[in-house]
Structure formats: C-alpha cells, structure tokens
C-alpha cells in the first residue's frame with residue numbers, strides 16, 4: 001500500500017469481505033451482489049492476492065482477530081470455502097488465543113462447511129438470525145426460516161461449537177412488543193454466550209425505503225424503539241449477559257474481540273470489495289463494484305479507492321464516538337497515551353455539561369454513557385465534535 005502510516009499495534013486485525021448473497025434482503029445497503037453469475041472463484045483468487053500484496057509490505061507479527069463478513073460468506077460452496085480458508089491460513093499467521101469469526105446465514109451452514117471452518121481455525125460464528133418469527137422474516141425479505149435457525153443451532157450443539165453469537169433486529173415493520181419479547185425469550189433459551197441487537201435502520205436506496213415512502217410499510221416510532229430496547233435490556237440482565245457495547249451483550253470472556261478493535265479505535269486491515277481498513281493514521285476503502293476491485297488486482301495493484309490521513313483532531317473525535325459505544329467508556333489514561341494531552345484539557349467543559357444533564361458518567365479514570373445517555377447516544381456523540 002503506497003502511503004500507509006505506521007502500524008500502531010504489534011498484533012493486527014483483519015476484516016475480509018465476501019460480497020455475494022443468494023437473496024437480496026429488502027432493508028440491506030451493504031456492499032453485496034446477487035451470487036448467481038458472479039466470478040466467485042476469481043474473486044477468491046484475487047482476494048488472496050490482495051492479502052498477499054499487503055502482507056508482503058508489513059511485518060506479519062501475528063494476527064489477533066480475523067472476521068470474515070459479507071454479504072454472505074456461507075454462500076460459498078465447500079470448494080470455494082476451502083480455497084479461501086486455506087489461503088487465509090497460509091498468508092496470515094494467527095497469534096495464540098486469537099479470534100477467528102465467520103458470519104453464517106442460518107440454513108447455509110452444512111456439517112461439511114462447519115468441519116472445514118474448524119479445521120482452519122475458525123473459533124467463533126456470528127449467525128444472522130434477525131428475528132424468530134417466520135412472517136417477519138418474510139416481510140424483511142430473508143429466505144431462511146425459524147426451522148433453519150433451530151437446525152443450525154442444533155448442529156453447532158452436536159459439534160460442541162460454543163462460541164456463537166446471534167444478531168437480532170428490532171423495530172421491524174408491524175413488530176409488536178409481544179413479538180419482540182417472544183423472539184428475545186426464545187433466543188435467550190438457546191443459552192448462547194453473545195447477542196447483538198440492532199434496531200432496523202432505514203437506509204436510502206433500499207427497497208424498504210421505497211415501500212415506507214409509499215406508505216406500504218409502517219415502522220415503529222422512535223419512542224416505540226426505545227421501549228423495545230428497554231425490554232431487551234431487562235431480558236439480557238435477567239440472563240446475566242453483560243451489556244458491554246450499545247448493541248452487544250456477552251457472557252464473561254465472550255465479548256467480540258474483533259469488534260472491540262473498532263470500538264477501541266485501533267488499526268485493522270480490510271480486504272475484499274468495498275472493505276475499509278485503518279492502518280497507522282490512514283483510513284482507506286477498497287473499490288466496491290466487483291469488476292473495479294478485480295481489475296486492480298488483475299494488474300497486481302491494490303484496489304484502494306480512497307485514502308484519508310486523519311488529523312489528530314479527527315483521531316480524537318473518533319476515539320470518543322467509538323469508545324463511548326462501550327459501556328466501560330473511554331479511558332483517560334489511554335486517551336493521554338495516544339494523544340499526549342489530558343482529556344479534561346480538551347473536553348472538560350463538554351463532559352461536565354453532559355454529566356449535569358445526566359447523559360454522561362465521569363470519574364478520574366474514564367468517561368462513559370449513563371443509562372439515559374445510552375438511549376440518546378447520537379446526541380451525546382455530537383457534543384464531542386471539535
């Protein structure tokens with residue numbers, strides 16, 4: 001990579017994007033394409049070339065987290081999955097006790113694919129469950145069923161694969177409080193070590209946005225969303241799941257190490273079409289359209305389309321936006337170590353104001369969102385813009 005900054009971490013993290021999906025969900029604005037007819041084999045070859053071209057230029061001191069997301073990584077067939085995992089394993093050396101996650105679409109995970117993943121060191125799976133009600137799954141354009149979810153979880157249990165997270169979405173169209181409670185209760189009865197809960201975000205240029213604009217779909221109000229979130233908080237607490245990030249809950253020792261890299265504002269590489277990375281003080285993004293991405297790599301060039309060197313001011317702001325997402329907040333010691341200035345010199349007055357409004361908690365060691373602040377995160381984050 002031509003002008004990339006120095007790498008801050010001795011151990012590195014890697015995100016790998018597989019942009020193919022067998023069905024396109026109506027609410028989705030991720031970088032993805034319909035699988036059929038795509039040059040998937042060539043994509044994997046060139047994705048591995050991208051990793052190779054990058055790691056040749058950096059000291060490979062051991063990778064602490066790898067996260068393969070999408071799109072739908074499990075839309076790859078067994079041969080393609082094996083090629084990808086073998087390549088990743090030979091190019092990146094995993095550090096001891098590293099975390100290697102793959103996103104899984106319920107119903108796509110066969111025993112053969114699971115065994116392959118285990119063989120190549122995958123030790124965490126993130127399941128895109130979304131909801132445990134078939135009619136709601138259909139309404140949001142997901143093609144898996146509740147039965148698929150049960151079967152996938154049964155298989156994981158049989159194989160004694162424990163480190164599993166599931167994603168749930170709330171504030172879906174016509175979702176009642178009872179629907180959400182039932183989904184939560186059922187999801188919690190699986191006794192998994194990690195749950196991610198997101199409210200449905202209406203993105204521009206999605207089929208969902210069009211249908212909401214035409215009045216065909218009605219989404220819950222903001223008050224209703226806050227109500228649903230509070231229901232979730234209660235349930236998670238009952239099950240002793242630690243609320244460690246705005247949308248994430250885990251049993252002790254099962255927090256997502258990869259996502260903590262993002263929230264701790266640390267460096268990571270992004271590989272694949274549309275992937276983003278953060279290396280030294282440079283945030284970069286790859287070409288999104290598959291052919292643009294492949295074309296660069298066919299010429300042995302890295303597929304980076306934008307690079308932005310962050311000023312110290314940008315880095316400080318990001319430290320706050322990202323760090324405050326964690327319930328433990330932003331450490332004043334780490335803030336000083338990173339930026340050579342005391343937190344209070346920059347944000348003393350702003351923090352005091354937010355503490356007065358009961359949106360922030362502050363002591364000698366850290367600042368973090370209060371319970372009220374959790375519900376008004378964006379309002380709080382804005383105040384930290386310099």
Ligand code: SF4
Nearest residue numbers: 021024025028070071
């Ligand atoms: S939500 Fe996931 S599975 Fe659905 S289209 Fe988007 S990336 Fe594909």
